[in-house]
Amino acid sequence: MDHAPDGLAADGVAADGVAALRHHGDVDAEPGLLDFAVNVQGTGPPAWLRDRIAATLDGLGRYPAAAHDALARESVAARHGRSPDDVLVLAGSAEGFALLPALRPRLAAVLHPGFTEPEAVLRAAGVPVVRVLTSEYDGHRLHPGDVPAEADLVVVGNPTNPTGVLHPAADVRAMAAPDRVLLVDEAFADAIPGEPESLAGEADVPGLLVFRSLTKTWALAGLRAGYALGEPGLLARLAAPRPPWPVSTPALEAVIACAGPEAVAESQRAAERLVAARAEQAAALAAVPGVTVLPGRAPYLLLRLPEGRGERVRAVLREAGVAVRRGDTFPGLGPDHVRVAVRPAAQVARLAAALADALMEVGA
Template sequence: MDLPQALRHHGDVDAEPGLLDFAVNVQGSGPPRWLRDRIAGVLDDLGRYPSAAHDRAAREAVAARHGRRPDEVLVLAGSAEGFALLPALRPRLAAVVHPGFTEPEAALRDAGVPVEQVLTDAADGHRLHPAAVPAAADLVVVGNPTNPTGVLHPADDVRALAAPGRVVLVDEAFADAVPGEPETLAGEPGPLVFRSLTKTWALAGLRAGYALGHPDLLARLARSRPPWPVSTPALEAVIACCEPVAVAQAREAAVELARLRAEQAAALAAVPGVTVLPGRAPYLLLRLPDGRGERVRADLREAGIAVRRGDTFPGLGPDHVRVAVRPAGAVERLVEALGAALGESGAGPRTESPPSCRKATFTQPRGVNVAFLQGGRA
């Protein structure tokens, strides 16, 4: 797979209908009932264009949630729209920290922006080293927690990326899925931060998120947007998910998700040949025995299970796979299928403990994690 094709590969391609879905990181098969009702409540407004007043209400809700001003908020049709807008910043050189979500680099390369990949090192726990970023880069993109490694970088390391004339974009798509949201910079004025609502609230089909940053920077980012870029239902979803009750419920969900993650990591580490890399996000990065990855993925698919291939992420190879956190019943199926695929030739159960960056030019189970947001426990 060549670089442009690899950068555009995402987990939804791996998760064909009918497969048990460990490839996509959305939690649950759909939003909780109360959120569905809020979105359905604006359907009668679809005959009118999204209003400036509705957008302002959404920005006010986000601002209150993060302790910002409304003019420091730009509501997006999902984080992916924000990445597509990055060329409007006219960077001379972009540095993208990898392994990481590939859409920012794809959007920048499509626009002809020079991109330098900064690869973190597995031997160092994929730790971020700010000094490894080229000094000439006037746009730096980093995920926190990083997708697919799940590594949560210390906020001070991310702050250290700041430099005169440089925009630092922190992709916090999964920050609300980590209990307490440690290391977030969403409430700070310096960096540009993207947030997504599609993961915790199962809104991938609606496209809802937002950017936080200085008003002048947001104005530059938005200058190439078409009129009415965010739909009325998405604006209402942003308001609903940023209200205090929803934020509190998401925090509870993150705690439950962390418990499920720990149990899943232990179960997978007990499969001979599977190495579970350390992380904090609602997914786990696995390394399979050398040369077995492609065959194992095929065997899992034959067993009705979809996992996210790792070789489309710069810095990873075909023996890496990413799996979303799922309930115990689904995990049992994955563990059984992995064991069968690897047979008795694995290297034994193993988990890695984090110990330099280098430069380089199923149908989803219903109610996963957010089930208790609907009134029950996962």
């Protein structure tokens, strides 16, 4: 595998390709469309969480308090069996990715197909990036030995977006090395019952950094709330460029609320429901002639459409009022891949029917 100095990715994409990497599902999900493009469960937080957040509004005339941040860190630490010093509350995982250049990596290895924002941030900052590609032919399995030894920052999602593959913790842990930061994006970890293969509670892996998001399970995309877990010195390096008060008071309260035992139990029950819904959705879509549902465990499915039909199928779906996430902006995938979020059965039936009609229309 080739390196890619001078701001190029391993495939030779120039730094002006950052815009393509910043195509996210919300771009596909225009208002009025049935949304399978965005991986957020539901249209808003549950009533109890909304009430907790709303209760902070009367205090918006005051700056976010250090004591509130400390309570959020203590709550997250208790949830994962860590020290509060191992927690950095973030304005969503996206803020954590935006801070990565502060770690001053010499060579970053980003595993793909995967969430593209980390690579976009690194390339925009002039950090050399090499792409480590998994393959559909072996189920997008992670091969730790494919990571260049000289990479001092490695980024991987677990489960990975958009493939939905959950990598064994041992394989992820095997990418840790002296003088290397291993960043594991666990944005969807709580959507799998029991959070298997998570490294969030491990404090003894050298250079390990774990990002968690509240966006997906709790439908808080508009609030921006999440956190990082890591060794205090590493978190201090990551946080160095932050402005004062980077996380709002409502977001701090959301972190506290969602880290509590009752909320964790609720997310576990939701994850169990998602398992059943995902299986039913996979079966319904696999029954559509021409649609291949690729293996995965996350609350979304990666589909492969007949060769050369993907772009036209997406256009026909859009005309029918259905939004799916295009796959060709994920390195390692092409225009015949689409990602769809797990949705209620009635919506899935509409998607399956629209897919069947679209494939027939384009001549699959």
